[in-house]
Amino acid sequence: MLDLLYPRLYVPSLFDIDLGALQKKGINSLILDLDNTIMPRGARRIEQEVEAWLRRVREKGFRLCIVTNNRDRSVPELTQRLEIPVIIRAVKPRRKPFVxxxxxxxxxxxxxxxxxxxxxxxxxxxxxxxxxxxxxDPLGGKEFIGTRFISRPLERLLLPRIKRRFGG
Ligand SMILES: [Mg+2]
Structure with a gap:
């Protein structure tokens, strides 16, 4: 069970992901979280730096899809110009939105x-x-109450071990 809570890789930010190494593993598609991964939760726009990164990833041949538990209907609009499909109200960790x-x-x-x-x-x-x-690492936008008071405290128990494993 605990294994299911360990990521295969930990990096401080998107920009630290070694895309070439992923490709060598045969990975050519990315499912991206939105809130506090691509943009701070509650922000109105995606930072130019991140947008440039997303374009670079796609130019390298990766297929992309954003999957978010966010229920805000304005999310698709926000990401529309990136031309990346978005699944909102995903209810992760359910399998369905990933499928x-x-x-x-x-x-x-x-x-x-x-x-x-x-x-x-x-x-x-x-x-x-x-x-x-x-x-x-989360980008630091204000978090959903359940995240803030339940998930994050539990994560804090696991993170030191995870980061040690990846030399973070
Ligand atoms: Mg998130």
Missing amino acids: RALELMDATGRETAVVGDQIFTDVLGGNRLGLYTILV
Whole structure:
């Protein structure tokens, strides 16, 4: 059970992901979390730096899909100009939204990585399907109450071990 809570990789931020190394593992598709992974939760726009990174990732040949538990209907609008499909109200760690993302990207589980800032949604959800999971540090936007008072305190118990494993 505990294994399901460990990411396959931990890096401080998106920019630290070694895309070439992923490609060598046969990974060509990324399921990206939105809140506090791509943008601070509650922010109105995606930072230019992140947008440039997303374009670079796609130019390298990766297929992308954003999967978010956010229920805000303005999210798709926000990400529209990036031309990346978005699944909102995902209820991660349920399997269904991840399966749907694979369908949208026309990708198999073996060639797909999940990138997110939360162990109990992104990492657990991805691991349940056997996807390659990458944990990043949260960007620091204001968090959902359940995240703040339940998930994060539990994460704090696991993070030192995870970071030690990856030399963070
Ligand atoms: Mg998040």
